[in-house]
Amino acid sequence: MTAMISVLVIDDHNMLRGALCEILDRESDLTVVGQAADGRSGIEQAQRLHPNVVILDVEIPGEDVMTTLLRLREVSPDTRVLIVSVHQDMGLIRELVECGIAGYLHKSARRETLLSAIRTADSDGEVIVYVSWQEDRRSAEGNTSPDQALTARELEVVERVASAMSNRQIANALGITEGTVKRHLRNIFQKLGAVSRLDMVNRATAAKLIVPYPPD
Structure with missing residues (x-):
């Protein structure tokens, strides 16, 4: 029960x-x-x-x-x-x-x-x-199925991609493996409908999920 x-x-x-x-x-x-x-x-x-x-x-x-x-x-x-x-x-x-x-x-x-x-x-x-x-x-x-939400960890990954960090750098910063970073990225791409890392960052920025980093 x-x-x-x-x-x-x-x-x-x-x-x-x-x-x-x-x-x-x-x-x-x-x-x-x-x-x-x-x-x-x-x-x-x-x-x-x-x-x-x-x-x-x-x-x-x-x-x-x-x-x-x-x-x-x-x-x-x-x-x-x-x-x-x-x-x-x-x-x-x-x-x-x-x-x-x-x-x-x-x-x-x-x-x-x-x-x-x-x-x-x-x-x-x-x-x-x-x-x-x-x-x-x-x-x-036109999708009627329940949508999955971005998790807090996925938001952290998006932020670090936006700051031009590599998968290895992201893994070290978050204390996870590169394989886990890649899994998070696949999930994020699917949820945002993104086709590249740049597209993912642009979509996340447009949706106000992240604040764009100022240019150097």
Whole structure:
């Protein structure tokens, strides 16, 4: 029997929060144990309920999201936090990843992407980052299958390719093998629809996934 994944939803938009809870409760392996409209209430519930996963919006009444993340970690250390927001500032996303979030999804993400991210978060899998350009690209291509998101590690690889690092240099910088770098590149090429390293960097820059490096 599959273990149930308990979820706490923190979002100040009542209608969206309610709709999200309904979607989650339809899944046989997910159960919504609580919901809150502000950070303070959410932290109190997390301390009492110790959910497997917290879904948190970036902009909620009360303390800023970084403070809320730190408080959630204090009161429920084993809880994984998944950010779901309309913002896609990659600088903010990287700060949140560094604070230990399990993933970041734009609110344009499809139901299947959200459910997959929750299950990945609970399994302590690789951090998932999903921004709205991926949804736009899938619609333009007429692709109805769930799209995969770039992971935090893949974003690191893209950044280093943009700075003209070789596969060996990237491997040394990230502490991984060259074979792993090549695997990441294949995945990134497929996800971005890129045909070369330069094309990959251009597409990532246009999508605001990375900030272009200034010329020397």
